[in-house]
Amino acid sequence: MTDTRQFGDLATQLIAESRRSTLTDTLLKYNDNLVRSIIREQRDLEKMTETSQNVTPAMLIYQTTIVRNKRCLLAYHKHRMDRLRDMYWTTGGALPHILSNQDIRGKLSPHEVDFLRQYSTSVMDYRAGFSNELDITASITHPPKDLHVLVHVIRDCGIIQTELGTIDFQKGQRFMVRRADIEHLIVQGYLEEV
Amino acid sequence: MVFLPPPHLASASRPAYAEAYANILVAHRRSPLTSASSVIILVAPDVDALCAAKILAELLKQDDVMHRIIPVSGLADLERMKDELATYAELHTLILLNMGAILDLSSENWFGEFSMKLTVHIIDSNRPQNLANMFAGGENGERFIVWDDGEAENMGDERKAWEALTYEPEPDSDEDSELNDEDSVRSNEGDDLDDDEGFSDRGPSGKRRSLGDGDRSQEKRRKLDDQSTRLSREQRETHHKLIAKYYGSGSWYGQSASATMYILATVLERVDCDLLWLAILGLTFQYTTARISRNTYDKYHSIYYDEVFRLNPLPPDVAANTTDAITAMSPDDLSVRAAEDLRFMLFRHWTLYDAMYHSSYVAGKLGIWKERGRKRLTGLLAKMGFSIPQTQQPYAHMDLDLKHQLRAKLNSIAPEYGLVELTYPSFARCFGYRASPLGAADAVEAVSALLDVAGGIRMEVEVEGARHGGEWFGGGRLWEGGRKGEEKREKRIEVGSRQKDGDDDVDADVDGEERKERTWWVKNFWAAYDALSDIVPLRDALSLAMSLHRAIIRQGTSIIDKQDIRTMRSHRVVVLSQGPDLALFAHPGVLARLGLWLVDALRDRLPGTKIGGLQGRGKKSLPFVVACLNERTQTYVVVGIMGALDFGDVRRNEFGLAFIEAKQRCNARSRHSTFDASVLEIEQEDLKLFLETLCEVGEGY
Numbered sequence: 001m002t003d004t005r006q007f008g009d010l011a012t013q014l015i016a017e018s019r020r021s022t023l024t025d026t027l028l029k030y031n032d033n034l035v036r037s038i039i040r041e042q043r044d045l046e047k048m049t050e051t052s053q054n055v056t057p058a059m060l061i062y063q064t065t066i067v068r069n070k071r072c073l074l075a076y077h078k079h080r081m082d083r084l085r086d087m088y089w090t091t092g093g094a095l096p097h098i099l100s101n102q103d104i105r106g107k108l109s110p111h112e113v114d115f116l117r118q119y120s121t122s123v124m125d126y127r128a129g130f131s132n133e134l135d136i137t138a139s140i141t142h143p144p145k146d147l148h149v150l151v152h153v154i155r156d157c158g159i160i161q162t163e164l165g166t167i168d169f170q171k172g173q174r175f176m177v178r179r180a181d182i183e184h185l186i187v188q189g190y191l192e193e194v
Numbered sequence: 195m196v197f198l199p200p201p202h203l204a205s206a207s208r209p210a211y212a213e214a215y216a217n218i219l220v221a222h223r224r225s226p227l228t229s230a231s232s233v234i235i236l237v238a239p240d241v242d243a244l245c246a247a248k249i250l251a252e253l254l255k256q257d258d259v260m261h262r263i264i265p266v267s268g269l270a271d272l273e274r275m276k277d278e279l280a281t282y283a284e285l286h287t288l289i290l291l292n293m294g295a296i297l298d299l300s301s302e303n304w305f306g307e308f309s310m311k312l313t314v315h316i317i318d319s320n321r322p323q324n325l326a327n328m329f330a331g332g333e334n335g336e337r338f339i340v341w342d343d344g345e346a347e348n349m350g351d352e353r354k355a356w357e358a359l360t361y362e363p364e365p366d367s368d369e370d371s372e373l374n375d376e377d378s379v380r381s382n383e384g385d386d387l388d389d390d391e392g393f394s395d396r397g398p399s400g401k402r403r404s405l406g407d408g409d410r411s412q413e414k415r416r417k418l419d420d421q422s423t424r425l426s427r428e429q430r431e432t433h434h435k436l437i438a439k440y441y442g443s444g445s446w447y448g449q450s451a452s453a454t455m456y457i458l459a460t461v462l463e464r465v466d467c468d469l470l471w472l473a474i475l476g477l478t479f480q481y482t483t484a485r486i487s488r489n490t491y492d493k494y495h496s497i498y499y500d501e502v503f504r505l506n507p508l509p510p511d512v513a514a515n516t517t518d519a520i521t522a523m524s525p526d527d528l529s530v531r532a533a534e535d536l537r538f539m540l541f542r543h544w545t546l547y548d549a550m551y552h553s554s555y556v557a558g559k560l561g562i563w564k565e566r567g568r569k570r571l572t573g574l575l576a577k578m579g580f581s582i583p584q585t586q587q588p589y590a591h592m593d594l595d596l597k598h599q600l601r602a603k604l605n606s607i608a609p610e611y612g613l614v615e616l617t618y619p620s621f622a623r624c625f626g627y628r629a630s631p632l633g634a635a636d637a638v639e640a641v642s643a644l645l646d647v648a649g650g651i652r653m654e655v656e657v658e659g660a661r662h663g664g665e666w667f668g669g670g671r672l673w674e675g676g677r678k679g680e681e682k683r684e685k686r687i688e689v690g691s692r693q694k695d696g697d698d699d700v701d702a703d704v705d706g707e708e709r710k711e712r713t714w715w716v717k718n719f720w721a722a723y724d725a726l727s728d729i730v731p732l733r734d735a736l737s738l739a740m741s742l743h744r745a746i747i748r749q750g751t752s753i754i755d756k757q758d759i760r761t762m763r764s765h766r767v768v769v770l771s772q773g774p775d776l777a778l779f780a781h782p783g784v785l786a787r788l789g790l791w792l793v794d795a796l797r798d799r800l801p802g803t804k805i806g807g808l809q810g811r812g813k814k815s816l817p818f819v820v821a822c823l824n825e826r827t828q829t830y831v832v833v834g835i836m837g838a839l840d841f842g843d844v845r846r847n848e849f850g851l852a853f854i855e856a857k858q859r860c861n862a863r864s865r866h867s868t869f870d871a872s873v874l875e876i877e878q879e880d881l882k883l884f885l886e887t888l889c890e891v892g893e894g895y
Contacts, residue, residue: 165231
């Protein structure tokens with residue numbers, strides 16, 4: 001079947017996958033096979049352009065296809081990178097939390113994991129410069145109304161060190177704590193605001 | 195271990211509630227580096243403690259004090275919690291709500307070994323309280339503070355007796371001797387009462403000895419010993435008897451914990467409608483579960499009545515309206531009004547017929563469990579001029595003029611059937627336009643239904659309008675309060691959002707079952723806690739309360755029909771070992787309700803028996819012991835209830851002591867799973883022996 005395929009067909013499939021991911025608002029698994037076949041197709045096309053010397057209409061078609069494939073590959077990867085970046089920011093920069101979640105981890109390729117790690121490092125470096133004044137990883141959709149917040153523990157998160165001492169969060173108990181200290185726990189789903 | 199007098203008895207030298215609260219704040223603010231886990235509140239699982247916890251949490255929140263609320267189900271739970279609390283170095287305030295009064299908290303078993311900067315506040319409505327908690331002083335004693343309601347002023351005799359016994363040396367022992375002799379003299383008294391109650395005035399008395407004769411010179415010592423510090427045998431005996439009488443006359447209840455918290459809020463000048471409503475709920479809970487008598491209820495009611503009018507002034511024309519016509523005046527109207535409540539169960543949310551059928555007072559007087567009794571009920575309703583279709587309508591849909599006439603008609607016609615005293619003064623709260631006004635008794639019913647059965651058991655609730663083939667989808671649906679709340683929680687992000695119940699992963703074995711049971715109980719606790727301030731789950735919980743009552747009636751009528759009540763010499767026993775609702779009655783709270791229903795229903799039909807008590811004086815009462823089989827754990831849950839002969843009166847519950855003694859005598863394998871000594875869980879095989887021993891114990895009185 002591969003012989004009779006149109007040029008750029010695989011790239012269209014890749015774009016369809018990106019579109020599906022946007023419409024269902026989920027991150028799909030990194031389609032390694034498809035990417036590799038497209039790259040193989042690129043190589044074949046490249047070989048074909050090298051053989052002939054003159055600029056023939058066939059060469060124009062090969063050139064267009066090569067450029068289109070490249071564009072589709074870039075679009076797919078950029079789309080995924082955007083989703084990963086959004087995910088990173090919604091969890092408030094909790095990289096270990098994302099990476100330890102097997103669902104997500106299974107959908108990423110090794111390069112994407114590297115991307116996340118380096119991105120996280122860059123953000124940390126940037127943020128360390130002014131973390132006294134502003135915490136950029138805090139949520140901006142819900143402005144804090146109170147200094148303290150009453151939380152209910154959904155999942156055990158063990159002993160947390162805060163500026164004001166250690167708090168041992170146990171399931172089924174309620175705590176009144178400073179919002180700043182536990183905001184990241186709320187975002188990650190260990191605590192629930194009451 | 196000092197007791198705090200209530201504010202109206204306070205003076206400059208005797209700190210009261212406000213000072214204690216101020217001390218909590220000061221301790222919290224003084225140590226900013228460790229304040230994150232410095233205040234812990236332990237809450238017992240009953241409605242009164244929930245209300246008190248809510249009031250206290252609100253006050254602490256307004257003061258920016260970081261605190262932690264932990265529900266505790268019973269003595270075993272408290273012990274486990276204590277072991278855990280011992281590891282917290284930063285803890286400096288511990289507040290116990292409705293638990294711990296009977297325990298000697300300064301002993302090594304409990305909190306005696308904790309660090310010196312820990313203060314323990316005990317706000318408990320259970321009586322009797324451990325005298326050591328109340329009266330012992332000294333540096334060790336200052337750490338434990340009992341918030342008293344004024345009763346301690348009248349306990350001067352007990353105080354003198356306790357102090358005399360604790361501080362005075364033995365008459366014929368050496369002045370320098372250790373207190374080992376004292377221990378042996380008191381052992382005969384200590385045997386009567388179980389260690390569970392922690393009664394140990396022989397506790398760490400070595401320290402208190404220093405208050406006595408340490409510094410006197412030899413001569414003076416001898417002289418003074420001869421004169422004042424040597425107690426005669428008779429004096430010793432009288433002191434012993436006085437203290438034994440205090441502990442041995444059964445258990446009763448004092449001022450509700452929520453009332454104590456409300457007084458604190460009043461002193462701090464921070465009351466508002468919400469806190470007032472919570473305090474009212476605590477009081478109503480005590481009254482409807484027969485913990486306090488009608489007189490005590492009236493006394494507190496008048497206080498709250500004044501408060502209601504102070505906080506919710508009504509325009510003069512509305513104030514003259516009949517109390518049935520309570521309506522919300524605006525969409526944001528959240529005020530509390532005084533209302534006369536009828537003794538019918540969940541009266542405004544049910545059909546009139548159902549409300550009368552399910553209330554224990556009416557059931558007793560008319561004999562509802564027989565067909566004849568039901569006819570009498572319909573006859574009564576007919577005489578009052580209510581047609582049958584009208585009585586089968588939910589209250590909200592009844593004709594307006596019938597609603598207005600209801601009270602008047604009841605007053606005139608009901609006495610013919612023996613139903614007197616059908617109304618009692620109570621309160622209702624409006625919720626704007628979101629729900630119809632809710633009476634205090636109904637709210638208490640809903641919250642305690644949530645506490646007992648919100649989760650962990652399948653309950654079918656009726657859909658309104660489903661009777662008589664009204665609905666297409668069948669008459670009932672499963673109660674889903676607990677679960678739905680969880681599933682509705684939004685999926686925040688893909689990452690942490692799989693809201694599976696963590697429990698399902700964790701348990702895989704029998705131990706896991708117990709943990710599941712405990713987590714269900716904790717979930718119920720928080721569901722009830724949230725419902726106290728949110729009308730939507732509270733309203734939903736009303737249907738749960740209704741199906742709970744239906745189950746109680748079913749079981750109660752079948753017990754009476756089958757004549758399942760065995761009369762022993764001094765009390766009556768009911769044992770439930772089969773039936774459709776067995777799993778439901780395995781919960782102690784529900785079982786206690788069944789017991790109360792039986793007492794109310796049979797009040798007039800059974801002669802009271804004299805229960806002697808330790809002193810031989812007896813008041814007639816209706817003692818009931820109800821036992822139910824828990825099939826899953828193969829144990830019986832046993833609840834002892836002391837009903838009074840008159841409606842609205844209460845008796846001290848002596849079953850706690852009786853159970854403990856019977857348990858010791860027959861060596862039954864049992865445990866107390868709650869804070870109430872009259873609720874016991876016992877192995878299946880030991881039940882018969884236990885019940886027989888209980889009769890012997892009764893005979894000894």
